[in-house]
Amino acid sequence: MVKRCSYFILLLLVKQTAFSQSINKIINAKEVERIEKTLSADDMRGRRAFSPEIDKAADFIAAEFKKAGLEPGNGSSFLQEFAMFHNKPVSVSGTMNGKTLDEKSVAVLSAKEALSVNQSSGFKQIVVKAHDTLPTILMKLRREGGNYLLMVDTVHRALFERIKRGSLFTPKGDIVMVLLPEEAGEYSIQYKQTVDSRPLKNVIGVLPGKSKKEEYVIFSGHYDHLGVGKANAAGDSIFNGANDDAAGTTAVIMLANYFAKQRKNERTLVFVAFTAEESGGFGSQYFSQNFNPDQVMAMFNIEMIGTDSKWGTNSAFITGYEKTDMGKILEKNLEGTDFKFYPDPYPDQQLFYRSDNATLARLGVPAHTISTSKMDSEKFYHTQEDEIETLDMNNMAAIIRAIAISSTSIVAGKDSPTRVAAESLRR
Numbered sequence: 001m002v003k004r005c006s007y008f009i010l011l012l013l014v015k016q017t018a019f020s021q022s023i024n025k026i027i028n029a030k031e032v033e034r035i036e037k038t039l040s041a042d043d044m045r046g047r048r049a050f051s052p053e054i055d056k057a058a059d060f061i062a063a064e065f066k067k068a069g070l071e072p073g074n075g076s077s078f079l080q081e082f083a084m085f086h087n088k089p090v091s092v093s094g095t096m097n098g099k100t101l102d103e104k105s106v107a108v109l110s111a112k113e114a115l116s117v118n119q120s121s122g123f124k125q126i127v128v129k130a131h132d133t134l135p136t137i138l139m140k141l142r143r144e145g146g147n148y149l150l151m152v153d154t155v156h157r158a159l160f161e162r163i164k165r166g167s168l169f170t171p172k173g174d175i176v177m178v179l180l181p182e183e184a185g186e187y188s189i190q191y192k193q194t195v196d197s198r199p200l201k202n203v204i205g206v207l208p209g210k211s212k213k214e215e216y217v218i219f220s221g222h223y224d225h226l227g228v229g230k231a232n233a234a235g236d237s238i239f240n241g242a243n244d245d246a247a248g249t250t251a252v253i254m255l256a257n258y259f260a261k262q263r264k265n266e267r268t269l270v271f272v273a274f275t276a277e278e279s280g281g282f283g284s285q286y287f288s289q290n291f292n293p294d295q296v297m298a299m300f301n302i303e304m305i306g307t308d309s310k311w312g313t314n315s316a317f318i319t320g321y322e323k324t325d326m327g328k329i330l331e332k333n334l335e336g337t338d339f340k341f342y343p344d345p346y347p348d349q350q351l352f353y354r355s356d357n358a359t360l361a362r363l364g365v366p367a368h369t370i371s372t373s374k375m376d377s378e379k380f381y382h383t384q385e386d387e388i389e390t391l392d393m394n395n396m397a398a399i400i401r402a403i404a405i406s407s408t409s410i411v412a413g414k415d416s417p418t419r420v421a422a423e424s425l426r427r
């Protein structure tokens with residue numbers, strides 16, 4: 001027994017050593033530094049969303065995805081381009097079921113300056129009842145596209161007002177909402193607005209699964225940061241965002257490289273660099289709207305992994321750990337390594353809700369953020385000093401390798417984490 005056992009251990013050791021050599025060849029400190037350096041360089045000017053410099057970062061990430069051998073995530077392009085609309089109503093008038101409409105009870109989600117709709121316009125009517133969830137309905141309609149008339153129960157008034165005042169992503173159709181708890185018979189609505197649109201880009205690359213093509217695993221990070229601001233005492237005005245979140249973006253690129261070289265993924269892997277996280281999470285919101293959440297088996301969002309965690313090197317934490325069993329699966333896959341994942345030690349900071357995982361989590365996806373940031377004492381967080389020199393390249397490489405290894409059984413289609421109970425989440 002003993003002999004046999006030690007033979008097995010030996011075999012296991014040989015296997016593990018060979019494996020760690022091969023993963024080290026792809027994910028190592030030198031490669032981390034090459035990508036980090038480019039993304040956090042001064043000439044990227046802090047990668048602020050809506051600035052021309054952020055396009056340079058997008059192009060770099062797209063080129064890296066292409067080089068890795070990923071397929072473009074948006075038709076023939078690695079760029080998912082969209083726009084944020086900040087429209088302002090100019091005039092509203094109309095009648096509904098023989099009565100004059102109160103202009104305050106009409107909201108329009110459209111990219112058009114003028115819209116004239118009546119019962120013959122082919123707008124599909126949906127009655128949103130008191131117990132319905134308006135945001136979920138809207139998200140579904142926006143994802144599928146088309147023209148709709150929504151008759152919204154007045155219990156949704158507060159939300160209706162928020163949607164009316166809020167910004168809008170490039171719509172795939174026109175949606176007219178009327179705050180009136182009845183069905184629309186004959187109606188006529190004339191709407192005019194000023195349209196202000198500003199372009200944004202996510203970067204997406206895909207590695208199709210071998211057998212479970214319709215099941216997705218997402219690896220993501222945001223590539224935008226704060227741009228250029230006031231100079232500090234040293235005269236530095238560029239917010240480089242080396243840790244936040246060039247580090248996560250670097251991880252996404254390196255994981256793309258790793259899994260592309262492996263070519264063993266049974267599930268389809270989606271690698272995304274999100275835009276506009278710092279300005280409200282618009283990149284991940286738009287991305288999520290265009291994705292069927294039921295097909296997403298897991299999301300690894302990566303934020304600020306450039307510094308050592310509060311437990312030192314070779315460790316990281318997972319936000320929203322208790323919301324699914326994904327953390328336990330990752331830990332199981334890490335058994336036998338010297339790396340450890342912990343539940344988020346800063347629950348008061350609500351980190352689960354503060355990054356790009358939140359949108360998909362609200363739709364039930366086991367979507368977590370992996371981070372090492374010491375949120376109670378991270379000295380250079382959102383300062384001009386968040387530069388590559390303050391990061392630990394070796395530890396970053398170790399974390400990225402750990403993420404790769406921890407995802408093994410999920411990527412292989414063997415484990416599927418439990419879903420997030422979306423109704424239990426904070427709104």
Ligand SMILES: [Zn+2]
Nearest residue numbers: 244245277303
């Ligand atoms: Zn961030």
